[in-house]
Amino acid sequence: MFNLRRHFLLDPSVAFLNHGSFGAAPEPVFYEYQRWQMDLERQPVEFLGRRHNELMRTSRAILT
Numbered sequence: 001m002f003n004l005r006r007h008f009l010l011d012p013s014v015a016f017l018n019h020g021s022f023g024a025a026p027e028p029v030f031y032e033y034q035r036w037q038m039d040l041e042r043q044p045v046e047f048l049g050r051r052h053n054e055l056m057r058t059s060r061a062i063l064t
Contacts, residue, residue, distance in 0.1 A: 007026040010016050016023065025033065040047045 004026075005012070007028070008016075008024045009027055009030060010024050024030075
C-alpha cells in the first residue's frame with residue numbers, strides 16, 4: 001500500500017478521510033498554487049489583464 005499521507009500538510013493526529021469532493025491538496029500542488037497566487041497578488045492587472053489569455057492558451061495546449 002502507498003503511504004500518501006506524507007505528501008499532505010494535514011495534521012498528523014487527525015484521521016482525515018475525505019480526499020474526494022474537497023480537502024487538502026498534495027504539498028507540491030499546494031506550493032505551486034501559492035506561487036501562482038503570489039504572482040497574481042503582486043501584479044493583478046498584469047496577470048489578469050495582460051498575461052491571462054496567453055497563460056490559458058498555454059495550459060489548454062498542454063492538456064490537449
